[in-house]
Amino acid sequence: MTELQGYLLLSALLFTIGLAGAITRRNAILALIGIELMLNAANLNFIAFWRFGPNPEALTGLMFVIFSIAIAAAEAAVGLALIIAIYRHYKSVNLDEMNNLKG
Amino acid sequence: MSPVFLILALVTLLSAVAAISFRNLVHCSLSLVVTFAGLAGLYLQLHAQFVGFAQVLVYIGAVAILIVFAILLTRSADTPNHAVLAPGWLVGIAVAVVVFGALGLAILKSEAISKKVPAAPEATVKQIGDALMNQYVLPLEVIGLLLTAAMIGAVIIAMRDDKEAK
Structure with a gap:
């Protein structure tokens, strides 16, 4: 197994853990934590391919990760604001209780 | 496979598992901080210093704090007494395992991954x-x-x- 494959397998495991957390837990905040883990796994992939791939001097993978971190920050802010708004409405963060489209 | 990579990978994976399996949300968010720190260490290992420090600043400094604030504002810091897993959680785990199987097979069987390690790039x-x-x-x-x-x-x-x- 090469070093790149080690990093890719680690990133795949991290993605799997995030996916399992996002779809098996009832709490909305835990689902968001799972999504953050999946985003981080994708970032690790980009960095690993940049380091071990051809033409690392082009900095493409690095730039992608920098922009992806900025988008993840925006996503976390909006997601948590949504959770707070939903908590104010339902008095709960349990995803199973949010089964009503009409406000 | 350097020992540093193995240690960082172990810390990252264990804290990620802890972050999604603790019952108490505060413990989950603290484990998440360890996961982010482990990933920052991995970025430093990969010679991506700027991204490593950006990871520390943005994820540990901002996202983790935001999650703690959300836990505070939704009053969910206590350990819940009821079930924390969704009803179909076994199916969810099965889906995740299938996804990992597909990804792992693609990674291990791929012909596109070159065997030679290029010199450390400067960034x-x-x-x-x-x-x-x-x-x-x-x-x-x-x-x-x-x-x-x-x-x-x-x-x-x-x-x-x-x-x-x-």
């Missing part, structure tokens, strides 16, 4: 700044706009509704 902050100001100046402006819009949107979504307050 100084000066080079990154040059690239951001020349080649990537339009995406940078768009990201600035997106962050402003997200900030205003988050404030408006979380703001108390006047009609509701009356």
Whole structure:
């Protein structure tokens, strides 16, 4: 197994853990934590391919990760604001209780 | 496989598993901080210093704190007495395992992954700044706009509704 494959397998495991957390837990905040883990796994992939791939001097993978971190920050802010708004409405963060489209 | 990589990978994976399996949400968010720190260490191992420090600043400094604030504001810091897993959690685990199987098979069987390890690339902050100001100046402006819009949107979504307050 090469070093790149080690990093890719680690990133795949991290993605799997995030996916399992996002779809098996009832709490909305835990689902968001799972999504953050999946985003981080994708970032690790980009960095690993940049380091071990051809033409690392082009900095493409690095730039992608920098922009992806900025988008993840925006996503976390909006997601948590949504959770707070939903908590104010339902008095709960349990995803199973949010089964009503009409406000 | 250097020992540093193995230790960092172990720390990252164990804390990630802890972050999604603790019953208490505060413990989950603290484990998440360890996961982010482990990933920052891995980025430093991969010679991506700038991204490693950006990871520490943005994820440990901002995202983890935001999650703690959300736990505080939704009053979910206590350990829940009821079940914490969704009803179909076994199916969820099965789906995750299938996804990992597909990814792992693709990684291990791929012919495209070259066997030789190239020399460590140089990515100084000066080079990154040059690239951001020349080649990537339009995406940078768009990201600035997106962050402003997200900030205003988050404030408006979380703001108390006047009609509701009356």
